[in-house]
Amino acid sequence: MPPIKGKDPGDLPIGQHWIKKWPVRTAETPPDVDPESWTLKISGLVEKPLTLNFQEIRKLDVVEIVRDFHCVESWSVPDNKWKGVAVYRILELANPLPEARYAIVRSPGGYETNLLLEVLLCPDTLLVWEHNGKPLSWDHGYPLRLIVPDLYAYKSVKWVSEISLLDEDRPGFWEKQGYHRGANVWSGDRFEKDLP
Ligand SMILES: Nc1nc2c(c(=O)[nH]1)N[C@H]1C(S)=C(S)[C@@H](COP(=O)(O)O)O[C@H]1N2
Ligand SMILES: [Mo]
Numbered sequence: 001m002p003p004i005k006g007k008d009p010g011d012l013p014i015g016q017h018w019i020k021k022w023p024v025r026t027a028e029t030p031p032d033v034d035p036e037s038w039t040l041k042i043s044g045l046v047e048k049p050l051t052l053n054f055q056e057i058r059k060l061d062v063v064e065i066v067r068d069f070h071c072v073e074s075w076s077v078p079d080n081k082w083k084g085v086a087v088y089r090i091l092e093l094a095n096p097l098p099e100a101r102y103a104i105v106r107s108p109g110g111y112e113t114n115l116l117l118e119v120l121l122c123p124d125t126l127l128v129w130e131h132n133g134k135p136l137s138w139d140h141g142y143p144l145r146l147i148v149p150d151l152y153a154y155k156s157v158k159w160v161s162e163i164s165l166l167d168e169d170r171p172g173f174w175e176k177q178g179y180h181r182g183a184n185v186w187s188g189d190r191f192e193k194d195l196p
Helices: 054-058 087-094
Strands: 039-044 050-053 062-070 075-086 102-106 112-116 126-131 145-147 162-166
Touching: 039 087, 050 054, 050 087, 054 126, 062 145, 075 087, 087 126, 087 162
Parallel strands: 039 162
Antiparallel strands: 039 050, 062 075, 075 126, 102 112, 102 162, 126 145
16 A cells, blocks of 8 residues: 555554554454453452552543554554553552562453563553444443554453553563564564564
């Protein structure tokens, strides 16, 4: 596709191309859950484990960011407006213990990914329910999906139901199959074997 109007060529990470239509990529059977009874559990190495429902999450400070979305398969969707809450806002309610350094983020269907706690604490790491002014569709992770803009999209778990803090790094669904544990798009961290 030709360059997207208003985008600098430097906005595209190495090995990526822009696409217009946002595809759906789901490895598990999507969960069959009513959004109003949706809960998010914060577990593991926290002082106060907690469970919040969708309504309680929406009452936290709502933020909006506009960021590109990059899948490791090489497609990138430009300029997505995400609306949600910063994950750190939720984690600070649970109060992570000093030994917590890693996390596993899970969906009910068994998809999971590992993340550094410091990545979850970045202000741009969000749990979102709106995309470009409309509620996310169920296929894209409604009611709550993670967005980690600078990591490949396999880190952006759809239908997030649990964030568990750990003192060790455990690989998630794609990481067990050789995809990179860190997944930084700007350094092109696609596969573990790329490591020096
Ligand atoms: N729960 C869940 N989240 C997931 C996935 C998945 O299979 N299950 N796939 C990941 C991958 S590989 C990508 S590219 C993006 C795709 O998001 P989309 O389907 O909204 O485009 O979701 C990520 N989050
Ligand atoms: Mo992906």
